Amino acid sequence: MDTLFLYSGAFLAILMFLPLYRAVFGPTILDRLIGVNAIGSKTTVLLIIVGLIYNRVDMFVDIALAYALLNFIAVLAASRYFQKKRGLYAEKRSD
């Protein structure tokens, strides 16, 4: 079971590169925001799995809870901020 947790954690870490592409090269600002949100939700799970690997779940679960809160607040604040910006769509769109 420990190896399974190790490999699923590694798979999750590799999986983060796909939203990272969207976060770096996304055509609009809100696409980047979606990428950041997806990375955050994967990190929440990854933190608990890291805790299981180190046998310290009771400590890492608090960090994961704080990270979930932080992720939500960050997305909310960023989208509140960017909706005031005109010309959000001025970046070139590539389908």
Add this chain to the structure above:
Amino acid sequence: MKKALPSSRADKPTDSNLSQTKRFRQFNFGTLLSFFILFGLWVVLSGRFDGFHLVLGVISSAIVALISGDLIFTSPKIRSILMLWLRWVGYVPWLVFQVFLANLQVMYLTFHPRMLDLIDPHIIEFDSRLKSDYARTTFANSITLTPGTITVNATVLGRFAVHCINTKSGQALPGKMEAKVAKVFNE
């Protein structure tokens, strides 16, 4: 979601018509219930059961409950609050099942090689007959979690704008889900 606070403020003038004792009792119930919820949250999150930490928890959750106790429970009767929460808990398993179906559908679309032919995104609008803020918030969140639809906008008058991923998923709205939410919130 963001409009929940102003209209609960707007409900205030009706409370002032009640007699003094009744107002006092209503204030007590909402505050007491939110105090117990906050204190349970404190106990779970701190994980220590010695006297010092428990007293700290009682003090801080009492302060928060006194300041913002009337935000969560707006209804005056404790019985209706409890029944509402029970019905809401009964609604959750159906929602989880719907979420599972939604995920299978989106997974199918994601891994389909000719995905661009299958999807047909568009925005539809419809009127909802739900009245209270909590009912509308639950309905909007349920729409977002279920197959192929995302709530774009919900106005004060009950007009919902929904983004659908294909034509089929838009036709099911408002329909069955609105009836379920209306049953939960007794409307």
Add this chain to the structure above:
Amino acid sequence: MNILAAILLIGGLIFFAGGAIGILRFPDFYSRLHPAGKLDTAGQFMMMAAVALFVLQDLSWQSFLTAAKIILIVIFVFITSPTATHAIVDAGVRAGLKPWTKAERL
């Protein structure tokens, strides 16, 4: 119990993979929110359930508390994920982004 936890874990990983690929493949910002908002929620739910089952195997007070915290995270995610999705959509609508339609492809 171990087998159930493993099945849930792998199912959650598949959902996460679908979400990550969906964010890359869908054509525009509005339709990208569908995999981002739903598949991530389901993946988190399943993986957290697997971890909670695994933690609950040694029945002690400490592990019960840890499982309760994990369930708290799941409840929190179920409430906030649609809200975050709605906030992003709202920002897009107010900025005047037009949704991608089928006609645009031709």
